[in-house]
Amino acid sequence: QKEVEQDPGPLSVPEGAIVSLNCTYSNSAFQYFMWYRQYSRKGPELLMYTYSSGNKEDGRFTAQVDKSSKYISLFIRDSQPSDSATYLCAMSAYSSASKIIFGSGTRLSIRP
Amino acid sequence: DTGVSQDPRHKITKRGQNVTFRCDPISEHNRLYWYRQTLGQGPEFLTYFQNEAQLEKSRLLSDRFSAERPKGSFSTLEIQRTEQGDSAMYLCASSFDGVNQPQHFGDGTRLSIL
Numbered sequence: 001q002k003e004v005e006q007d008p009g010p011l012s013v014p015e016g017a018i019v020s021l022n023c024t025y026s027n028s029a030f031q032y033f034m035w036y037r038q039y040s041r042k043g044p045e046l047l048m049y050t051y052s053s054g055n056k057e058d059g060r061f062t063a064q065v066d067k068s069s070k071y072i073s074l075f076i077r078d079s080q081p082s083d084s085a086t087y088l089c090a091m092s093a094y095s096s097a098s099k100i101i102f103g104s105g106t107r108l109s110i111r112p
Numbered sequence: 113d114t115g116v117s118q119d120p121r122h123k124i125t126k127r128g129q130n131v132t133f134r135c136d137p138i139s140e141h142n143r144l145y146w147y148r149q150t151l152g153q154g155p156e157f158l159t160y161f162q163n164e165a166q167l168e169k170s171r172l173l174s175d176r177f178s179a180e181r182p183k184g185s186f187s188t189l190e191i192q193r194t195e196q197g198d199s200a201m202y203l204c205a206s207s208f209d210g211v212n213q214p215q216h217f218g219d220g221t222r223l224s225i226l
Contacts, residue, residue: 008152034214043116043203043217044155051212088154097143097213099168102154 006103023089116218137206
């Protein structure tokens with residue numbers, strides 16, 4: 001069993017919809033949680049970063065962490081075609097500046 | 113700040129050949145990381161450096177793989193006697209040291225083994 005599980009999709013939604021992306025994990029030592037966005041043939045780009053449990057909002061993006069359930073989520077409001085990409089959840093036990101464990105990524109497509 | 117730069121972007125080679133990739137991190141970032149990503153998967157950690165010291169190596173980094181960061185600036189990743197299974201995207205990232213310092217990724221080197 002992988003340490004981090006993520007539904008690979010693909011997920012297709014109409015423009016303007018709210019998107020919900022999720023990951024589960026098994027290692028209770030994880031404390032630092034990240035979401036990266038990756039466009040085709042590009043490297044991952046950091047979207048959101050959260051330490052421990054709680055919510056964090058940045059523009060149209062909201063990240064949630066529930067350590068008791070070992071479950072993290074990313075919500076995208078007012079989705080745009082430019083949001084079409086692969087979204088990777090990632091987490092680390094010690095800090096964001098050390099070994100990161102990634103999920104396999106969810107492919108998201110926003111239909112105009 | 114020009115971002116993390118990787119060279120070459122794409123490398124095609126025959127099985128059994130040696131290949132070397134280069135990564136130039138964001139200037140003044142003292143941590144540098146290598147990851148490998150195969151199709152449909154997330155990046156997998158290979159190794160990371162603080163300045164010129166290699167602090168951690170994954171079990172994925174077999175004895176055919178070697179990484180260096182001789183002056184604490186750019187880094188090279190060499191694969192000797194390449195195998196079909198080495199075909200992947202090799203990603204480099206860099207960050208400052210510290211608890212809440214995010215890793216910034218380059219666009220990777222895509223390796224194709226014929």
